[in-house]
Amino acid sequence: MVRALSAAPAAWHADPYTDALRSGRGPLFLRRPDGWLLPLEVERWCAEPDLADRTVLRRCRGAVLDIGCGPGRLVAALAAEGIAALGVDVSPEAVRRTRDWGGSALCRSVFDRLPGEGRWDTALLVDGNVGIGGDPAALLARVAQLVVPGGLLLAETAPYEIDERIRVRVADASGAAGGDFPWARLGTNALLSCARPLGWRPAGRWTAAGRPFVALRRR
Template structure:
């Protein structure tokens, strides 16, 4: 199933399509910031002036089974919407637990891989109108750096919360640096130097996430760490 398409540039798409290639071959990718595009939001000096920075991704991990840290994010969930699901390891984990689950991803290749594996996944953006099950999901996931989707974390968590049931929550995996709060333009580049089109992205740490949550009418209800990763649960502010 494909839903109405959001026209904004998205993670790893366009150009030489390195993300799609890596998904099929389980390669390594670099997320490379465009020089001069970094925009600080937390008032921390220095980062914006550093220019190009890189973060590495091992795509094989996204195609593997969910690990113990991953599974903590769906403990006690009744249903799961995985935003930016990739090859849908979290959808598989939720289905294996007998939960209603759906993944959404902008990558046609990732969606095809998940559908071929018999998993419920749709092609599209979280910002698209008419996501299946809007208003009924118990947990919406933003893992693997997906708080960066669209380059505007406040807008993203606000949109993610809009698909939830009244007692639902958004679970966000935050950046290793608790104070990180930057937005920038970036490209995905593979080991052969093939680059995607440029797209907006962001990085948000645990401390900074609270500011974005509050601006979206949410609050951080729970924070926990597992296997060196940090997660926050956002619920409607009351």
């Protein structure tokens, strides 16, 4: 299953996403085939960490792997504090911006081979990244391979209860869009239900600035 999900979605190389990261602003959306749109918070991703982000950063322990790091605000903030951190993202532009901010990043899928597998103390899945690959169970199983026994996963969940598997495209306001790819959205209860059978135990939950988060500990 891991290898089946290893190819980086070409959609994140598409011009709408790359252009938004280069400019540091949207609007940008995930668009479902029925026309439903989920706004993507490009401006927030390209800014300094906000108060909600800081609640995540304060909970990081040891070496940190930021999965789907985007333009790298969290990786750069950790690096500025002298904390070992690595971002991984399938977008070359996201990786470039992360490095420009002083963070370390690799252009790679989480399902590809990564440095330090099994030795990361903390993993991050923020900004909706629990949806990567459209299969949360496969993603959580992969993260369990990456962290140390007893390692920590800090994940952001949807701000309402949902458990959805969908296919989406990255689109801008003009209608330009990349190719479609699988994605998922999970509320807190759905994430906890998915995580427990995979050897993750709840270690905390909190909300900051309307954004809900969960801490999970690998058994």
